[in-house]
Amino acid sequence: MSRDQMRELQSEKLRKIVAHAYNNSPFYKKRFDEHGVHPDDIKSIDDIVKLPFTVKQDLRDNYPFGMMCVPMTDILRLHASSGTTGKPIVVGYTAKDLDNWADAVARCLSAYGLGSNDMVQIAYGYGLFTGGLGAHDGVTKIGGTVIPTSSGNTQKQLQLMQDFGATAVACTPSYALYMAEEIRKQGLDIKNFKLKVGIFGAEPWTEAMRKELEDKLQIRAFDIYGLTEISGPGVGGECECQNGTHLWEDLYYPEIIDPVTLQPVEPGQKGELVFTTLDKWGMPMIRYRTRDLTYLNYDKCECGRTAVRMGKILGRSDDMMIIRGVNVFPSQVESILLEFPEYEPYFLIEVDRVNNTDTFDIQVEVKPEFYTDRINELVRLRQRLTARIQSVIGIQPNIKIVQPGTIERSTGKAKRAIDHRKFE
């Protein structure tokens, strides 16, 4: 499809989805009215800049179903991602939305060279997380065979992968490296596996990791990009050229803005990625700010695809980190600490990657009056905080109680998180 044809298609879809959002969502109606824009003002895709942005906080404020634009009876599936103080972000899909999402994942799989003869082991978590079921529906769409192992239980993963002859595996790149290491440790021979493709996403990874994965697993390793708010995995994927992530822009229209001025940047310039879902009816996202920093390349790809390519994610315009595939905000840790009278509200998160697994250390201080000569009380206090953070954020932290005054106090610009992982 030529760029002009694409723009025409995008314009038509934008007009429809904007009208749908305005007419069916009190949230969008109010937001558009306040912004002084009406669906009639949207004639072409270029008019998208007239529309107001949507941010993650909007989803929290409208928990659970305030952002839905169809009656709940038309919602066939709900997914959610972790949020602050136990309130997750909820997304709902109509039948058409699920079909479009599966289609987007299917396009990624085709770009990786997979088809109906392939057997894909899905080691992304099944459940509220979009990874497992999203990949599942995509494989079904291309007529491939799904091995729905979900995440964890590495021993069994490897046994089935070998015995069934899986030709592709979908998981986080760090888990794939862990599996590669287990294969070596258990003395298995990679030649007895039939793997040829790795479908890796849900966390940032590097070219060095790609090379290591390709060498150790004897595969080609491809990126799959996505986020729950926009659909889930499959918003974009790499092609055989492995030179940028193609975004399926007839479904998810990307823009790059300056995160400070909120104005669009020149094509090719770095900035914050913003998506508008052009064909998602249950819960359309209009100019949703992803906070991911990257750039777009509109040149035709060597593979022949004209779909715009996204560069590597260069960072975040907020302080979110992805740890073991889970989105973590330092503010989540802060609000949990405030629930405990025993702890000071100060903390320092340190993230690193050891043996291909992300570490998640949190330094905290106990208030002076809660120190005790009884070690068991401190151990229990530490255990309670660990359990609470695990239940809210979804991953287990290593809580380190430090001496009073260790953690930097200055409020304004205090460094609350240090990421030691190397992504470039």
Place this chain on the structure above:
Amino acid sequence: MLIRQISVFLENEKGKFAEIARLLGNNGINMKAFTVSETQDFGIARIIVERDQIERAFNLIKANSYAVTMTHVVYLECAHKPGAMAEAMEKLSAAGISVEYMYAFADSSSEFSRVIIRPDNTELANQIIAEL
């Protein structure tokens, strides 16, 4: 007898106990007894010093940004003979007292071993020990 004990929270890092010992040493405070319990990430040092130095020791440690607490513990002089300790512990146990932790230091020049006991019920434990 009830005596006061200082407890100091220590991160599990090299040289942490040395810092406390040096701090007390440089200020002329002698540790008469101590014990350190540890977990993987942190430990707690419990220290006994001369009665007339305990306030100073406490304030010194606190002023150097350590988490420090002062608690009463039971001091027992236990005869140097087989079964003496068993008798004391049986009495505490019979009174329903649990011991959180304890530590002892023997002195061969004395006819007693000195035992520090941290019971869940300090007052009651002290009465029982006094009646031994």
